[in-house]
Amino acid sequence: MRRPLWMLWLSWLAWLLLGPAQADTPFDPFAAAGIEQKPGAQVPLELRFVDVDGNRVTLGDVLGDRPVILAPVYYRCPNVCGAQLASLFNLLSALSLELGKDYEVVAFSIDPRETPADAEAERAKLRTRWPQLVDSPHVHFLSEVVPATRPEPNPSHPAAGHRLAEAVGFNYSWDPEIGEFAHASAIATLSPDGRLVRWLYGLGYQPDDMRLALVDAGEGRVGSLGDQLLLLCYHYDPRTGGYDNLVIGALQVGGIGTTLLLGGFIGVTLWLERRKREGGA
Structure with missing residues (x-):
């Protein structure tokens, strides 16, 4: 006896859903x-x-x-x-x-x-x-x-x-x-x-x-x-499994900050001098 078409479709759908799950997953x-x-x-x-x-x-x-x-x-x-x-x-x-x-x-x-x-x-x-x-x-x-x-x-x-x-x-x-x-x-x-x-x-x-x-x-x-003090200057990074030098990082940040402050100071000084000259004229 031939199975109805809907049963064939159901079997095919079950194979699609369950077949991959039953297959062995490759070792990763x-x-x-x-x-x-x-x-x-x-x-x-x-x-x-x-x-x-x-x-x-x-x-x-x-x-x-x-x-x-x-x-x-x-x-x-x-x-x-x-x-x-x-x-x-x-x-x-x-x-x-x-x-x-x-x-x-x-x-x-x-x-x-x-x-x-x-x-x-x-x-x-x-x-x-x-x-x-x-x-x-x-x-x-x-x-x-x-x-x-x-x-x-x-x-x-x-x-x-x-x-x-x-x-x-x-x-x-x-x-x-x-x-x-x-x-x-x-x-x-x-x-x-x-x-x-x-x-x-x-x-x-x-x-x-x-x-x-x-x-x-x-x-x-x-x-x-010295080793104890050195630990204060280093930070452990669990992503790399090593120690990063915080002092270098701090100096880099401090250097950038100093440069910005100095640049700002020079800019303000030049602006004030120009205003002074314009006012005197």
Whole structure:
């Protein structure tokens, strides 16, 4: 029996409306990755990890009483994570602040399948250039206490790394097509009690940016008096993840204002002299 024409039209309309919704949406790495600004957010200090030597620790155990550089990575990342850590330690080697005295470094894996062996493999690469920094007890490479055995990460069962990333606004997602994580390249600074202070983006941040971020996170307990005063002259821009010099901006504005006032004064003086000459004539 042939179906009535109106039923064919209804079926076609239903396919138009429901077909695209049922199709798989292409993975968009730009929508899946990024930094959500959460200044002052408290990280969960009770989160449990295992360090590179196989010791079980909580996040609170490794924070201590100093500002923290927090690096969300995954150790088997084929792309930017290795370069991000190398860039970080290269910068720290030239930093005037002292590791262990002024700050701690915590790298943690966002991949729940990774183990201390993966962390050690990454540490071994970094050790070839920065052994004194990398092997310091104040540098921590963390992974999951119980690594996942699943072939792919399961976002419905958040691990400690995922919860920490979520707390500081580090958004990322697993791309099953290529078997990699889509994530941003950024590091954060935390206050000694574990509150988010600043993000530094990419690989191109400068030593001054890092020093000021740590001084800012240290709440007056890190850096020299000059560093503290310098913070008054700089303004953190969360869009760029760096510090803008307010003094230069103020001088520019002041220079423009001075020029306008001087121009106005000269103009009024010339006008008064012309009126005087015209009146005398």
